[in-house]
Structure formats: structure tokens, C-alpha cells
Amino acid sequence: MFLKVYRHEFKSLLKTMLITLAVGLVVALVLGGVTNFMRALAERYNEEGQYNFAIILLTSGLSMSPMAIVIVFIAQAIIIFARFYKSVATDEAYLTFTLPSDNVTQYRARFLSLLSWIFICVLALIINFVVYRIVSLIGRVWPVAEIFGYYGISLSDVFDGLLLTEGITLAIIFVIFECVQLCFAILLASKLAKKFKIGATILFIFLIEHVEGMLLSSIFMLLLSSSVSWEIDARIGTAIILFGSIVLLSGVSILWYILSKRLVANLNVD
Amino acid sequence: MPNVLEVKNLTKRYGKFTALDDVSISVEGGKIIGLLGPNGSGKTTFLKCLAGLLTIDGGEVLIDGKKVGGETKKVVSFLPERTYLDSSSTVIETINFFKEFYDDFDEQKACAMLETLGVDKNAKMRTLSKGTKEKVQLILVMSRNAKLFLLDEPLGGVDPAAREFILNTILTKYKDGSTIIVSTHLILDVEEILDEYIFVQNNKLTAYGSVKAIHEQGKTVDGLFREAFRCF
Structure with missing residues (x-):
């Protein structure tokens, strides 16, 4: 099925x-x-x-x-x-x-x-x-x-300096996180709002995106300000990507749990 | 026939409001049952609990011996009050959708019924009138060979000629041995085909009995309903 x-x-x-x-x-x-x-x-x-x-x-x-x-x-x-x-x-x-x-x-x-x-x-x-x-x-x-x-x-800058593989991994995790987050917003808003469901969903999406943006930028700014130089070398890049991946994956897991166990399993279709 | 539906102490709440309060009932297979009650008495909530669209707050619902879930949805065919079909699809695409998802769906029967009612199979759902959409939905739901049919106000938005068609369709399913629970206000229209009736009042089941027994007393279900739910 x-x-x-x-x-x-x-x-x-x-x-x-x-x-x-x-x-x-x-x-x-x-x-x-x-x-x-x-x-x-x-x-x-x-x-x-x-x-x-x-x-x-x-x-x-x-x-x-x-x-x-x-x-x-x-x-x-x-x-x-x-x-x-x-x-x-x-x-x-x-x-x-x-x-x-x-x-x-x-x-x-x-x-x-x-x-x-x-x-x-x-x-x-x-x-x-x-x-x-x-x-x-x-x-x-x-x-x-x-x-x-x-x-x-130069091409070597792209492949070595930007840690392409790790960067792509982080991007994939970020996309998954965004999708889970938006689906969460859709399901929660539609469950809570009795009227004007579309408006409530859009409002909730903006709210959740705003909070997420603030949280993620704060975390990354803290991480960047702690480095000795703004030049991103492989070591710092890997650390940022690893940290970002852990933060996002934790977010995905928490939201997924709430979605599966709370919102979807305890479904009430109006 | 064995019981197709067992409801024990079913309770459903919406926040602080109790929509169904400690409802218990057992329904034998192969019956047509009228679920009757005034507006807001909990009829739709009851049917939605059986269809698996609402999570119950207390008690137990068993359909064909199984708790409501993926397995029971295979044997339950639910017709809601609302039109739920994708408006961007054509009628034939919707038929194909049902054919793909429900193993018990009889495509030939659906096509024959559409032809009888003169519904164009290639028409987009959004171009159909509200009444025709409801007819298409009813045809799809009734073209399944399900064990339990849950029909929420099937006669509500259709013309008198179509009502006769719907009642005949329900009777066909009855002959096939299925159980049909029909929620309706139009008691006079359905009374002749009912085996049993359930009265729902103030979110509780207040009466459950045989229509034949009522008739033997020289009464009608419609008369009994008017007596039980008198507004003045």
C-alpha cells in the first residue's frame, strides 16, 4: 500500500x-x-x-x-x-x-x-x-x-575548500528538515484552526520559519565567532557541517516523532 | 450471522465537549440499520469513529473482529456528507483510483450505474453539479463489495428520482449480505428498507430495535422518531 x-x-x-x-x-x-x-x-x-x-x-x-x-x-x-x-x-x-x-x-x-x-x-x-x-x-x-x-x-578550490561532499550532505539534511518542518506546520495548523485553515497554515509556516532562522543563524554565528579567523579551512568547515548536521537531524527526529505519534496516529478529520 | 460490528463503551470528546458518551452496541451482519437522531446528536461522529477518521477517547470498536485501523478499512466503505473527490480528476480517473486502491471494487458495476444515471465518465469532477458529484461518490462507495457500509446522509442533496436509485442500490448490497448503516433525517424515505433502527440523542444511543417489531405494534419509525424527538 x-x-x-x-x-x-x-x-x-x-x-x-x-x-x-x-x-x-x-x-x-x-x-x-x-x-x-x-x-x-x-x-x-x-x-x-x-x-x-x-x-x-x-x-x-x-x-x-x-x-x-x-x-x-x-x-x-x-x-x-x-x-x-x-x-x-x-x-x-x-x-x-x-x-x-x-x-x-x-x-x-x-x-x-x-x-x-x-x-x-x-x-x-x-x-x-x-x-x-x-x-x-x-x-x-x-x-x-x-x-x-x-x-x-580554480576547480580544486571548489572541491577541497568548500568540502563539496560534506556540503551536499548538509544541504540534503537541510532540505529534509525544511520539508518535515513545513509538513509539521501544515498538520498542526490544520488541526488547531477550525476556520481560515489556509491563512492559519501560512501564518504558522512564517512563524516557524522565523524562529528556525533565528535559532540556526544564532548557532552558526556563535560557531563562526569562536573561530580564530574568518577563513574557512577544511577543519572548521567539517566541524560546522558536522554540527549543523547533528542539529538538523535532531530537529528532523523530534518533528518526525511528533508528526507520526501525535498528529497522524491520533488523527481527527474535521 | 456473526456480529460485524461491536462497540463497547465508546467515548469521543472534542476538547471539553463530549460528542459520544459511553456508547455500546452490537450489530449482526446482513442488516440495514437506520442511524436516526436530531442535528448534533453525534451520528456523524459515530460513523467517523467506525471509519477510522477520528481517534476515540475511550472504549473499543471492533469491525469484523478487528480494531479500527488499516485492516478494517479494507472491509468498510464510508460515504461522508462532504464531497471528497479530487476536483481536478475526471470521473473515469476517479474510478481507476478506486480500482487501484480497493481490491473489492467492482469497476463494471460502477460504470453501469454511472450510465444509468447518465453521468459522463470523461467529465472533470469540477464541472459536475453538487448533486451529480454526490451521485458519483455514492456510486463509487456502493460499487465496493465491502462488509460494512457507512452512509452519512446519502439522500440529502439528491433529487427524488435519484433517491429511488440510491435505495435500490442499498437493497442490492443487502442482498449481497453486507451490513449497511444509514444516517438520515429522511426517515419516511428509508423506513421501508430498514431492518433495525438506532436512535441517538444527547450523544448517547437511546434506542435500538427491530423495525418489524415497531410495525407489528401498528406504529412507524417515523412516528416513533417524532415522538422521541419532539421539539415542543
Whole structure:
């Protein structure tokens, strides 16, 4: 039953998500191309000593264009969480929780589907940024492998200095933590609020994100201020990542326990 | 027939409000039972407890000898008052969904019933009227070969012609040996098909008996209901 529910939930978003993924890629390609063209135009005017403020203004405006890629990602995340909300906190919950399996299985399968889509979208976000950069630098940096060099970074810096593997691990744990936290907010708000459930859920999400942001930034600032220098070497980087992973995993475990044992197992569908 | 439903000292609270207070009942298999009572008496709460949509605060509910959970949901078919179907799906997609999730779902029967009521299988749920959505939902629920059917106000939003269809559908299930618990205010419409009645008042079961016995006394369940729940 777990796999059946997971498959059904995943497929229910497939059509919509494929469209949004395609939109994200098109946005990255178009914005990359436009940025490339505008920059070239601005450089030509600059070389000729003509300062066309319209071009400069447009070019500086385009420097904000990666925001559009992030907006597409946010829209995707909203669609994914809205699907989860619909299946567990609206009238559709009557169907969800009368399907022939226990409530916790229903919740877990739906959460896993949500998580799968979020990871796909995060991957698409990264790909879209890379595509945007490559397209915006075509003609200026070639071959593409030299892009890091264009920014004064060598590949060894990326792999050694930023502790790529540990960084990715931390990012994965962070994404899982965020998803568990948001599902927790959705379930708790829908349980507590008798009216205006959507508003209450959004408010609760903002509240929980705010508190989490404050807590995490305080912890990391404390950790960073205790280091002898701001230069992140491998040792300090590993410590931060390890500490961050432990904090986030603890958060995931606590929230998961409350979700499974308290909210879902003691279900009351209004 | 063995008991399909055993409820012992069931209590359900919403905060400080007690929605069901120490309810006990045993229901034999193969019966049609009317769950009757005024608004807010606890009928829907009772059905939702049996369907596994509410966590009970006290007592025990056994369906087919098992505690309410994943296993009992396999043999219980619940029709809530609300429309719970995904509005973005078509009718046929919804049928396929039921077919995929319920082993006892009879697709042919569902399609035949849809045809009888003239519902377009390719229509999106959101384009259907409220009454038609309720009919589709009823068809889906009644197309299962479940042991226990829980119907919450199945006659509420449908026209008189459809009511007859619904009552016939319930009778078909009765012939198949299933137990059907129908919660309704429209007692006159269902009285003829009922075997037993349950009266719910002030969150307690106040009466449980045979409809035949009432009729033998020259009374009707509707008359008894009006007597028991007189407002003035």
C-alpha cells in the first residue's frame, strides 16, 4: 500500500511539475541569452565611450534576473506543498484516511512523494543556474570549463575548500528538515484552526520559519565567532557541517516523532 | 450471522465537549440499520469513529473482529456528507483510483450505474453539479463489495428520482449480505428498507430495535422518531 500511495501521489503532480520544470529551463535560457546580449551591448557602448544609461540601467536590472529562476522554484515548492495540504487537511482527507492502510503509512508515502519532488526541483534549480551562467557567458568564456577561472576560482578550490561532499550532505539534511518542518506546520495548523485553515497554515509556516532562522543563524554565528579567523579551512568547515548536521537531524527526529505519534496516529478529520 | 460490528463503551470528546458518551452496541451482519437522531446528536461522529477518521477517547470498536485501523478499512466503505473527490480528476480517473486502491471494487458495476444515471465518465469532477458529484461518490462507495457500509446522509442533496436509485442500490448490497448503516433525517424515505433502527440523542444511543417489531405494534419509525424527538 505504501508504494501504491507513493506512486499515485508522485504521478498526480507529474503533469504540472513537468510543465513548471520546462518553464524553469526556458526562463534560464532566455534570461541567460538576454543577459549575454545586453552585457555585450553595454561593453560595446562603453568601449566607444558612449554611456547609454538606458543600457546600463537595463544591464544592472538584469543582474537581478537569477531571481526569476528562484521564483520558479518557489512556485514549484508551493504547488508541491499545496498538494500535500489538500490531501491531508481538506475534505480530500476523508478519502486519504479511509484508504485501506493505517494513517501513518498514508502520511509517510505522501511525505516521501513530496520530498522526491522537492529534490527534483532543487536539482532543477541548480541546473537552471548553471544553464543561465553558461548561456550568459557564451562568447566571453570558452571552453565552458573555464567558467570557474573567469571568476578567479580554480576547480580544486571548489572541491577541497568548500568540502563539496560534506556540503551536499548538509544541504540534503537541510532540505529534509525544511520539508518535515513545513509538513509539521501544515498538520498542526490544520488541526488547531477550525476556520481560515489556509491563512492559519501560512501564518504558522512564517512563524516557524522565523524562529528556525533565528535559532540556526544564532548557532552558526556563535560557531563562526569562536573561530580564530574568518577563513574557512577544511577543519572548521567539517566541524560546522558536522554540527549543523547533528542539529538538523535532531530537529528532523523530534518533528518526525511528533508528526507520526501525535498528529497522524491520533488523527481527527474535521 | 456473526456480529460485524461491536462497540463497547465508546467515548469521543472534542476538547471539553463530549460528542459520544459511553456508547455500546452490537450489530449482526446482513442488516440495514437506520442511524436516526436530531442535528448534533453525534451520528456523524459515530460513523467517523467506525471509519477510522477520528481517534476515540475511550472504549473499543471492533469491525469484523478487528480494531479500527488499516485492516478494517479494507472491509468498510464510508460515504461522508462532504464531497471528497479530487476536483481536478475526471470521473473515469476517479474510478481507476478506486480500482487501484480497493481490491473489492467492482469497476463494471460502477460504470453501469454511472450510465444509468447518465453521468459522463470523461467529465472533470469540477464541472459536475453538487448533486451529480454526490451521485458519483455514492456510486463509487456502493460499487465496493465491502462488509460494512457507512452512509452519512446519502439522500440529502439528491433529487427524488435519484433517491429511488440510491435505495435500490442499498437493497442490492443487502442482498449481497453486507451490513449497511444509514444516517438520515429522511426517515419516511428509508423506513421501508430498514431492518433495525438506532436512535441517538444527547450523544448517547437511546434506542435500538427491530423495525418489524415497531410495525407489528401498528406504529412507524417515523412516528416513533417524532415522538422521541419532539421539539415542543
